[in-house]
Amino acid sequence: MRVVRAKHAGVCYGVERALDMAVVAMMDEDDTHTLGPLIHNPTVVKQLEEQGVKVAKSVDDIESGIVVIRSHGVEPHVMQQLKDKGLTVIDATCPHVAKAQRSAGELRDAGGTVIVIGRAEHPEVKGLCGHAGERAVVVADVDELPDDLIEPVGIVVQTTESKEKLEAVVEAVRARGIEPVVKNTICFATRQRQNSAADLADEVDAIVVIGGKNSSNTTHLYDICKAHCERSYFIERVDEIDPAWFAGCETVGVTAGASTPDDQICAVVDYLETL
Structure with missing residues (x-):
């Protein structure tokens, strides 16, 4: 394999x-x-x-x-x-998070509503809301947009979110006749990992995603891989791997979230190569 x-x-x-x-x-x-x-x-x-x-x-x-x-x-x-x-x-x-915080503050100073795209319970999002002020509204996806948006409307996004989610929220706001001020604060490393994972998932029979189950960016990687490859598996440690997952596989991909050190990735690759 x-x-x-x-x-x-x-x-x-x-x-x-x-x-x-x-x-x-x-x-x-x-x-x-x-x-x-x-x-x-x-x-x-x-x-x-x-x-x-x-x-x-x-x-x-x-x-x-x-x-x-x-x-x-x-x-x-x-x-x-x-x-x-x-x-x-x-x-x-993280410098990218600090930049997102500054962007949230700029939108706050402009008045109106600041839409923060991300998970409300995530510490980065809590920090962004602290900089965005009292009119911050957190949405995990487009379905959570409130009915009333006080203009002007600004949009800032958790650095580990997907560009598809950002684009969907922006389009939904525009559909209401509002042109938002958009701060695309998704970091470059996140986009790189997401695109790379999608490309690899298209090419392999199965793929393993390594990272903390509490990691937002790793969860997004897994979701992306799952959309491209049905046999996608999310693990934190090498000892979670079940060899039965790869029955009949000729190629297996490995990707990892932005909080996963190289030694953890190597341990998984080394083990898979023994199967």
Whole structure:
């Protein structure tokens, strides 16, 4: 069985940067925390904890030391709370997310409604809403658009969302006779991984998608692969693989979310090559 790795897969610049910043912080200060999981990869977060980087659920859980802001960013008031407590803050917000936050603030200052496309419970979206202000409206898809939209209307999007979802929301708003100000804040790495996964899924008999089940970008990768290849499988660890999945397969593809380190991808590729 031939195993083919996607051209673009695995850790992106923003995640790698956040990991590097956390490791440096840990080396400088024993009392190091992240506010929420640094990235959406349970295996990596556990490894960081074993090295001494503690995961705090809230600002109230941190009394001293260094706080590393997760790659997804936080709301402005959370950043202020940390500073008010006199904590040392290292901002590991992904630069693409930071750009999206600035875009949300610009739309807020223009007045009207700011549509934030993404999952309301996702930390990045919460951060975007914090920058977008009181008139922010979160929609996971076009069906969640509210009936009344106060003009002007601006649109910003979670960096790991799909361009198809953004385009659908934009067209739905235009259909109401409103021309929105659109900030396409989907990051380039996300688009690369999505396009690469779709291309590979068209060419193989089955495909394995690696990443945290709590990872938005990996979930989107899986959905894209599933639309192109029925035998698509979403795993976090190599030991989740069932060899029976690949019965009769000549080629198997492998892709991974932007929070998946290369060693996790290699472990899956190496195992599949033994089947």
